[in-house]
Amino acid sequence: GAVVSQHPSWVICKSGTSVKIECRSLDFQATTMFWYRQFPKQSLMLMATSNEGSKATYEQGVEKDKFLINHASLTLSTLTVTSAHPEDSSFYICSARTRKTYEQYFGPGTRLTVT
Amino acid sequence: GQNIDQPTEMTATEGAIVQINCTYQTSGFNGLFWYQQHAGEAPTFLSYNVLDGLEEKGRFSSFLSRSKGYSYLLLKELQMKDSASYLCAVRTEGSTLGRLYFGRGTQLTVWP
Numbered sequence: 001g002a003v004v005s006q007h008p009s010w011v012i013c014k015s016g017t018s019v020k021i022e023c024r025s026l027d028f029q030a031t032t033m034f035w036y037r038q039f040p041k042q043s044l045m046l047m048a049t050s051n052e053g054s055k056a057t058y059e060q061g062v063e064k065d066k067f068l069i070n071h072a073s074l075t076l077s078t079l080t081v082t083s084a085h086p087e088d089s090s091f092y093i094c095s096a097r098t099r100k101t102y103e104q105y106f107g108p109g110t111r112l113t114v115t
Numbered sequence: 116g117q118n119i120d121q122p123t124e125m126t127a128t129e130g131a132i133v134q135i136n137c138t139y140q141t142s143g144f145n146g147l148f149w150y151q152q153h154a155g156e157a158p159t160f161l162s163y164n165v166l167d168g169l170e171e172k173g174r175f176s177s178f179l180s181r182s183k184g185y186s187y188l189l190l191k192e193l194q195m196k197d198s199a200s201y202l203c204a205v206r207t208e209g210s211t212l213g214r215l216y217f218g219r220g221t222q223l224t225v226w227p
Contacts, residue, residue: 034214043202043217044158093157103148104215106157 002028004096006107013084013114020080021110023094029074030096034104035067038091050077084114117141119218121203126224127193135188135221137203148215149177149188150202158202161188190223198225 003026013019023033032051036044048064050056050071058064068080077096081088091111095104118140127133139147146165150158164170164179164186176189190197200220207216 041222043219046214046216049214091155103160103163106150106159109155109157111155 002096002103002105004030004094004105004107006092006094006110008110009108010111011113013112015085015114016083018080018082019084019112020078021092021094021112023077023079023096023107025075025096025105028096028098028105030077031074031099032097033071033077034095034097035069035077035079036093036095038093038109044093047079081112084112086114088112089114117205117207117216119203119205119216121201121218121221123219124222124224126226129193129195129225129227131193132189132191133193133223135190135201135203135223137186137188137218139184139186139203139205139218141184141205141207141216143207144181144205146206147177147179147186148204148206149175149186150204152200152202152220154200161201193225195225195227198223 005024007022034049035047038044046059047062048056048058048069050069052071052074056069071077091109093109095106097104121137148163149161151161152158162177169178174191179186200222202220203218204215
């Protein structure tokens with residue numbers, strides 16, 4: 001089946017620093033990747049959608065200058081949280097899909113803690 | 116906006132049957148998904164409905180009524196490992212990118 005990986009699985013950083021999270025589709029080409037954020041006991045909130053080779057589309061209320069998304073290839077998308085603050089601490093999950101399938105394949109998630 | 120509603124919590128006994136309901140009001144409809152999510156892990160795909168009716172897959176079944184904006188996930192022969200959060204998600208019409216809107220999730224606890 002389709003496998004999506006994320007790296008790192010968890011990260012602790014100091015306030016004001018930047019953190020990069022990678023999302024890779026391991027055995028398929030992902031034309032579209034999605035980035036979600038999930039706070040404890042809440043559902044997944046879509047942050048942005050990215051197509052390979054084009055700029056990401058951000059959801060309302062998500063700061064594009066703070067959450068930088070790059071989808072440079074059909075197997076890799078990155079999310080960079082710039083100048084992180086404690087309120088950015090959350091579970092970040094990516095998903096990927098191909099043009100042919102209706103299903104989104106989720107990565108295992110990255111737990112970010114900003115101290 | 117998109118509104119997807121499901122109960123916050125449910126409990127059931129091992130071996131029993133449980134039905135988790137989901138109602139939605141969205142601008143267009145192009146499919147409904149159910150995902151299972153264990154604590155601290157990513158969601159895993161359970162089922163997909165785009166036409167009215169019941170889809171059965173082993174112990175799990177999912178039903179859709181588009182006219183009522185309603186779906187349910189039916190879990191039979193419950194096992195302890197089924198304790199998890201179950202997420203209902205709707206893909207809206209006209210989105211070639213396949214964006215999904217998620218409900219808050221239903222936390223299911225299965226007791227021995």
